[in-house]
Amino acid sequence: MDKKPLFEINYDITSIEEFGSSFEELMQGKLEVPKEGFRVNVGIKGKVSGPEFEGNASGYDYAYCRADGRMQLDVKVVITTKDGKNISFAADGVAIPQPDGSLLIAENVTLFSSHPEYVHLNTLQIWGLGTSAHGKVDLKFYSATD
Numbered sequence: 001m002d003k004k005p006l007f008e009i010n011y012d013i014t015s016i017e018e019f020g021s022s023f024e025e026l027m028q029g030k031l032e033v034p035k036e037g038f039r040v041n042v043g044i045k046g047k048v049s050g051p052e053f054e055g056n057a058s059g060y061d062y063a064y065c066r067a068d069g070r071m072q073l074d075v076k077v078v079i080t081t082k083d084g085k086n087i088s089f090a091a092d093g094v095a096i097p098q099p100d101g102s103l104l105i106a107e108n109v110t111l112f113s114s115h116p117e118y119v120h121l122n123t124l125q126i127w128g129l130g131t132s133a134h135g136k137v138d139l140k141f142y143s144a145t146d
Contacts, residue, residue: 003142006126007050009057009077011137015043026065027101038065044137048079053118055081057089071095073107087121088112091128102133109141 016023019039025031026038045058059077066072077089093107107128111121124146130139 005050005140006052006124006143007048007054008138008140009046009048011044011046011057011139013042013132013135013137014045014058015041017041017043027097027103029101033065033067033069035067037067039063040065044077046137048081050141052121053079053081053087055079059089063095069097071097071103073105075107079111081118083117085113085115085118087115087118093128095132100133102131105130105132105137105139107139107141 017040021031021034021038023040026033040063042061042063044061048055048057057077057079062074064072071094073091073093073095075091079087079089081087089109089111091107091109093105095103095105098104109126109128111126113119113121125144126141127144128139128141130137
């Protein structure tokens with residue numbers, strides 16, 4: 001992609017809520033995905049940087065791994081800018097397990113804020129691309145509509 005990112009988020013995974021099987025064993029390839037799939041809630045907290053805004057982000061990824069290996073993402077995050085304004089971040093997408101245990105991530109993102117300096121973000125269609133490995137998630141976000 002030739003565009004420059006609007007912003008980047010570098011998360012630490014802060015918690016894992018499992019619903020029957022070990023997420024760690026799944027990521028290490030030691031566990032097959034059950035026929036009914038696999039749910040996990042992943043707590044995330046990190047730093048936001050970029051030309052649009054800077055600040056902190058925290059929230060959850062409510063992930064569902066299908067039996068065929070596709071991991072569907074449902075991300076809900078609050079970005080708090082350096083000037084103390086909140087921006088709602090919502091994304092769906094996929095995480096594709098890699099042979100080394102990492103994940104390749106692609107997200108479809110919408111942002112929302114009523115703060116005048118950030119309201120222009122509401123109309124943007126944003127795509128996020130990145131990876132996750134060793135308890136870290138690194139993503140870059142691009143406008144798909146300008």
